[in-house]
Amino acid sequence: MSDIQLRHGIFLAPYHPIGESPTTLLRRDIEYCKLWEDLGYNEVWVGEHHSGGMEIIASPELFIAAAAEATTRIRFGTGVISLPYHNPLMVANRIAQLDHQTQGRVSFGFGPGLLMGDAHMQAIEPKLTRNRMLEALDVIIRLLKGEEVTETSEWYTLQNARAHLLPYTRPLPEIAVASAGTPSGGKAAGKYGASMLCVAASDSGGFNVLDTNWQIACETAAEYGNTMDRRNLRLVAPIHIAETREQAFKNVEWGLDEWGDYYELVSPNPFKAKGKELPKKLVESKRAVIGTPDDAIEMIERMQGKQGEFGVFLAQHVDWADPAATRKSYELYARYVMPHFAKTNANRRATQDWMIEQNTNFQDRRKTASDAAFAQHEAEQSEKKAHRKAGE
Template identity: 25%
Template sequence: MRLGYFSMPLHPAGRKWSETLREDREAVLLADRLGYYDAFIGEHLTDRHENITNSLVFLATLIPETTQIRLATGTTNLSQQHPVLVAANSAMFDHLSDGRFILGVSPGALPSDAEALGILDQDRNEMFAEAIDVITAIWDSEPPYSLTRQGGRFNVTTEKTLDLELGVGILPKPLQQPRPEIVGTVVAPFSKGVIAMGTRNFHPLSANFLLPQWVATHWPNYVQGKESVGETANTEDWRVARTVFVNDDPAVAEAYGRTDPRSPYRFYYEKMLTKMRKIGRLELFKSRRDQPDDEVTLDSVVDQLVITGTPDSVAEQLLAFREQTGDFGELVYAGLDWVDPDLARRSMELMAEEVMPRVNAG
């Protein structure tokens, strides 16, 4: 099983933006040195806590300072920019990174981002579906293009301006052929979107804030999608994110990972719980769909979703988690705010050097 990294770190308000950006960069640089396979970086325009506004721009700063880690948008929110921009900029990034690029995609879930862009009342899932069709078609086709759809939002062609001799009217293609890996984050139980990923050969990444029983619903749907197009699903293509803190001292692990009021893990899930309650998605944190809302508390969420302990304990918990979900190809470590930088770094080190060897031996 591979080890990856995913960051939507939820920094506390009041920290300097430049400081948190440096910290987020340092985490990816550390992951590269430790041999993590890839790093997914989230983006939001209007969230003071999740304050990376463009994952591709952020990742571009890491290209010259990393050597092996694959750099992934986590995600590019496709309702928020024209797919021609996504296709062209992603293709250039793929060349700049020497083929270390992964395109992570989603519609964009934050309502305040949508309101700021004037698309709050529009069907962002529909925009997402059309945008991904345009992006892949651009990479698959040649100019002058003829990417139009009846009633579609994005009609892409350079028929009037194409000049092959001058070299204009030609959109760039990525270095990786036929295209970079495309990964979709899955945030809902029994997601039908995973079926569509299977039909398109996109790869799923199950979110870290889903209970194990909901994560387990994703793989059967992906298999269904692959089988519908006559293909066989490979568990190597399934990534599962988890919120993990590892320390040599079990008391430190319990405090920093769960119980200390200053714990970044408590802070993260306090904000996530508040957001999901506000937008009516509290079911993500329910152990059963008919569970009363008042039973979903911060303590219950932290207890169920934070895996913490010594390397031996964390490895045992991850193996038990895998028993619930079935096999998957990559465990994605969720990066949070570095309240204590030494503890945060040590956790990433222990995860790579002690936990994962135990898991892979188990």
């Protein structure tokens, strides 16, 4: 029997309608963090994007600092900091500071950067980003460990660089690498003993290599003397649920098309579907859940069947439905999906089943006890009458 307890969290890219006020949306995201904490979610991962229009958080560190002040328990992760966009000393200092401000409630997620628009505006060739990510990570880890670094690369120069603060979490905060379809994420995770954040777990390309990339990570880890831990393996997929599938499909009419248009711009595997065909295609391809809590359970169990056990399922936050229906979706997930995997109600069900099995026996015993009580009452009444007559 496994000792891995599935945890639950949110992947907050975020995807937000372009017509709404970004001020309102950012405040709403902080309110969502409070809601997720109240509902029992374990963690929230926050993205970094600089173009495209929908994904409006440019600095996950800034957002996490604010959200951490509005919450007390839930953990946060940078999901992810695009390392080629930043001097590694600046990243190390920001992560160390954030680790102190949250008192250890932060994980450092990193990646090469996803949006071509982000890289283009900085004149960075996409083919360079993965190597630069690894260069930066190596330096960041050394800095967070307290080392002094003097190093020159083609894109940064450090001289006598030292992190201003050592982390609150010793020896280091959790480090997590974004993994999609290529083996590079698994290799980086294995080399540095990092957690894996599978951001395209339900995409056909990402799903098909879940077990392969994990194996690559484990083999690479062994080469470097590290061990991969499935408890820190996270899989991401978009979910919107309601009481019925029909209601869920109706709910996503609110914002799914706008998300679909954006997805076509940024994804290597766009769906090329609109209107009622888009939710149908998302569901049929198993890319997303638009349905009921049972459908969400089925998706996660399908991932477990492919991946093996993993530590955290992250529901990708998408503004497919209006805020009220979106909150309802998270509530339903907490009410029905979380307890299913935690087996919270196993004893309750067992007790109820046992009561059903014993029902005839218990009814007979209850009737016997009831009949005995009436008989005793009648006997007592008869005895009282006899005493009264004797007294006359």
